[in-house]
Amino acid sequence: MRKLPKLEPETAFYWTCGADGRLRIQRCGHCGTYQHPPFPRCSNCGSEAVAPAPVSGKGRLASYTVNHEAWVPGLAVPFVFGVVELAEQAQLYVFTNVLEGEVRIGMPLTVEFEHHDDVWLPMFREDRE
Amino acid sequence: MTLLPEKQVCITGAAQSEVGRPSPRTALQLTADACLAAIADAGLSPSDIDGIATYPGKSSEGGGIAPVSPSEAAAVLGIEPRWILASAEGFSHMAPIFNAVTAIACGLARHVVVFRSVAQAQARIASRASTLMAGARDRVDGNNAWTVPYNALSPINTFALYAQAYFDKYGADEAQLGAIAVNNRANAAHNPNAIYRKPLTLDDYLAARVISSPLRLFDCDSHIDGSTAIVLSHRDAAKGLRNPPLHIEAMGMAVGGLWVGRHEGDFTELPAAHRAGAMLWERTDLTPAGMDCAQIYDGFSIHVWMWLEALGLVPKGEACRFTEGGQRIALDGELPLNTGGGQLSAGRFHGYGHIHEATVQLWGRGGGRQVRDARTCIVSNGGYGYGAMILRRD
Numbered sequence: 268m269r270k271l272p273k274l275e276p277e278t279a280f281y282w283t284c285g286a287d288g289r290l291r292i293q294r295c296g297h298c299g300t301y302q303h304p305p306f307p308r309c310s311n312c313g314s315e316a317v318a319p320a321p322v323s324g325k326g327r328l329a330s331y332t333v334n335h336e337a338w339v340p341g342l343a344v345p346f347v348f349g350v351v352e353l354a355e356q357a358q359l360y361v362f363t364n365v366l367e368g369e370v371r372i373g374m375p376l377t378v379e380f381e382h383h384d385d386v387w388l389p390m391f392r393e394d395r396e
Numbered sequence: 397m398t399l400l401p402e403k404q405v406c407i408t409g410a411a412q413s414e415v416g417r418p419s420p421r422t423a424l425q426l427t428a429d430a431c432l433a434a435i436a437d438a439g440l441s442p443s444d445i446d447g448i449a450t451y452p453g454k455s456s457e458g459g460g461i462a463p464v465s466p467s468e469a470a471a472v473l474g475i476e477p478r479w480i481l482a483s484a485e486g487f488s489h490m491a492p493i494f495n496a497v498t499a500i501a502c503g504l505a506r507h508v509v510v511f512r513s514v515a516q517a518q519a520r521i522a523s524r525a526s527t528l529m530a531g532a533r534d535r536v537d538g539n540n541a542w543t544v545p546y547n548a549l550s551p552i553n554t555f556a557l558y559a560q561a562y563f564d565k566y567g568a569d570e571a572q573l574g575a576i577a578v579n580n581r582a583n584a585a586h587n588p589n590a591i592y593r594k595p596l597t598l599d600d601y602l603a604a605r606v607i608s609s610p611l612r613l614f615d616c617d618s619h620i621d622g623s624t625a626i627v628l629s630h631r632d633a634a635k636g637l638r639n640p641p642l643h644i645e646a647m648g649m650a651v652g653g654l655w656v657g658r659h660e661g662d663f664t665e666l667p668a669a670h671r672a673g674a675m676l677w678e679r680t681d682l683t684p685a686g687m688d689c690a691q692i693y694d695g696f697s698i699h700v701w702m703w704l705e706a707l708g709l710v711p712k713g714e715a716c717r718f719t720e721g722g723q724r725i726a727l728d729g730e731l732p733l734n735t736g737g738g739q740l741s742a743g744r745f746h747g748y749g750h751i752h753e754a755t756v757q758l759w760g761r762g763g764g765r766q767v768r769d770a771r772t773c774i775v776s777n778g779g780y781g782y783g784a785m786i787l788r789r790d
């Protein structure tokens with residue numbers, strides 16, 4: 268069970284980009300900096316030329332927690348909640364669930380998408396390549 | 397040098413309502429209890445109070461985290477304020493205090509009552525889901541949209557990431573973290589208004605269930621019903637009142653990316669809290685070594701490590717060894733910590749329990765938990781926005 272994100276003007280691209288299988292992160296067309304969550308201007312240079320850009324979908328597990336508490340009835344536990352540092356840029360983080368297997372900080376991850384209605388949730392699992 | 401605003405303002409009164417889990421009294425009643433007691437503690441009457449402020453104001457959402465507005469509190473107290481403020485934004489729970497300081501220093505008010513009320517226990521009984529970030533709506537928006545779809549339904553899941561990263565980077569362990577909960581509980585035994593006073597051993601801590609690894613049950617604070625109020629007065633108006641004035645020696649504040657879902661750093665520190673700490677020490681000649689006790693925000697135990705380092709009380713990466721075993725943070729240790737039990741044992745007064753406990757110590761009201769000759773106390777509030785103060789008694 269999941270509560271889905273509302274598709275808001277600034278964030279809808281993130282939740283729907285999985286429709287074609289490619290993760291996208293907002294990037295500045297002027298200086299090339301990625302930023303997440305998206306803002307209406309670049310936090311590095313101030314340019315408004317920010318737009319979703321495809322990324323590799325690879326990264327490393329920056330940290331994780333194994334949640335054991337069933338916060339609402341029917342919530343399947345345990346599960347891993349984690350934060351991924353994407354390969355494109357230092358400290359470019361996205362939250363996720365890590366699917367299957369043993370987890371450790373620093374492990375390589377790759378994205379896949381879990382489709383619900385009009386949302387494609389970016390999920391990550393160990394990258395064995 | 398311009399006289400800093402906080403040097404012109406003192407704390408002259410403080411009080412807490414009864415604490416309940418739940419309380420039979422409404423949030424507004426508890427607020428009036430705390431405010432009236434704090435005003436009387438200062439030796440004032442409600443007609444002397446010309447300003448009122450609170451964090452965060454009133455909202456029907458959030459499960460009792462925002463139950464009372466300053467306007468309704470003023471009406472119930474019979475106060476006719478010339479200055480009023482509700483602040484939900486920015487530098488943690490201390491924002492209304494810092495704003496009241498500036499209002500007093502600017503001459504907009506002379507005596508301001510600042511309160512923080514919570515009714516989360518009542519709300520939790522009304523709805524199991526009411527305290528969860530998910531709320532009742534079909535879809536989640538705003539900042540929570542980044543975490544709730546992944547079933548990170550509590551702030552503990554976010555702060556557990558910090559704990560795990562800290563454990564990993566610095567080789568910290570559960571016993572070092574558990575020492576905080578054990579310490580706080582030992583202190584709470586001497587605090588009649590603490591919600592949990594039964595002794596807790598490290599074995600108890602380690603035997604408790606994991607909520608979100610590496611954080612366990614006793615790493616979490618507890619929602620309560622209750623209210624805390626403090627009276628801030630201009631230093632000229634503080635003379636001759638009932639209590640020795642407590643000087644606001646310095647204040648520091650910061651808000652960072654975490655407030656809007658953007659994480660800074662490597663999850664082993666709260667960078668914005670370090671900025672609040674740097675601001676704090678810029679404004680005083682006192683030093684970390686000169687602090688007689690510390691009331692450090694403990695929404696989760698891991699906050700204490702983050703804050704001890706952010707405030708420069710211990711070096712980066714050393715907080716785990718500082719709390720290990722508990723001796724250095726005990727009432728007779730080098731830095732007595734969370735002497736009233738903190739939020740872990742006294743209940744989630746949401747930062748204001750820490751401020752209240754600072755006044756208890758500096759006014760020598762601690763009884764069995766009194767730190768001998770306490771003249772300075774450092775206080776911090778916040779997990780997402782950050783505020784800190786040094787309080788000092790002459």
Ligand SMILES: [Zn+2]
Binds near residue numbers: 296
């Ligand atoms: Zn840019």
